[in-house]
Amino acid sequence: MNDTATSIAIAVLIPCYNEEVAVSHVVAGFRAALPTATVHVFDNNSSDRTAEVARAAGALVHRVVAQGKGHVVRRMFADIEADIYVLVDGDDTYDPASAAAMIDTLLRERLDMVVGTRVSDQKSAYRAGHRFGNALLTRMVSVIFGRAFSDILSGYRVFSRRFVKSFPAISGGFEIETELTVHALQLIMPCGELETPYGSRREGSLSKLSTYRDGLRILLTILQLLRLEMPLRFFSAVATLFALASILFGIPLILDYIETGLVPRLPTAVLSTGLMLMAALALASGFILDNVTRGRRELRHLFYLRNAGPPTDRRKLERRNEAS
Secondary structure (H helix, E strand, C coil), X not given: CCCCCCCCCEEEEEEECCCCCCHHHHHHHHHHHCCCCEEEEEECCCCCCHHHHHHHCCCEEEECCCCCHHHHHHHHHHHCCCCEEEECCCCCCECCCHHHHHHHXXXXXXXXXXXEEXXXXXXXXXXXXXXXXXXXXXXXXXXXXXXXXXXXXXXXXXXXXXXXXXXXCCCCCCCHHHHHHHHHHHCCCCEEEEEEEECCCCCCCCCCCCHHHHHHHHHHHHHHHHHHHCHHHHHHHHHHHHHHHHHHHHHHHHHHHHHHCCCCCXXXXXXXXHHHHHHHHHHHHHHHHHHHHHHHHHHHHHHHHHCCCCCCCHHHHHHHHHHC
């Protein structure tokens, strides 16, 4: 095996919390599907034998103390060095065999992220509440940020090195998938999607995702990202609400003044004036923060460009797989 054949490093990153039942199957599946890859399991304070089982299955096990998937992904991206990263949940619901096609798509089309779009006919695999919430949030991201993916909450993704090393993770929980999507959209990265089978959890494996609680957190994350990434749009909306409220309170006062020449409700007049001033301040804040955000986005883009993109020669990866 020569240096050229081994020049592409692939890391499989598996975040886990109490996945003793499923993690060995996930590790074995990806070791078989990507024999040259290094499989990393990041154990997030599991109270069962997740770490022990993963290590026995052949994975390198790391421990993350800060609770939450977002904290785990932040640690993964900071600590692991590779050319291509495969991020997948440790619940054995995603298809390891799809990883090779996703990597091939990333290399062939010179992309920075490929999202595994979940396809399943099993009702137990994809609950109606999750399906509806995913569709709603996906549509929101599309409307706010201009374009989006068909499954923004998928936990199965392949990344280039420059995506991983330029990603400023701020989320702590399951809203990390939304942040990954928005990061790609804001830097206008070349991205793609590939359908992948999605199955039910193994018996004894429980979902850590709460439909309502985590759905609300994801919704709040979208609004927070709108404020951080598009402050002019966000504060313009706030200014519009204040201005409309001011006009609503002010119209009766103006009509009374026209008829009588008096302002009978002084507190209402003060409130209306205050609301209009707040609208003006919100709009001014939007313009100022928009300039700051543009500078931050340029810095992120420079960090993005400092790292190497996907390898240009796909044959290197093919020869490596053949040699192994």
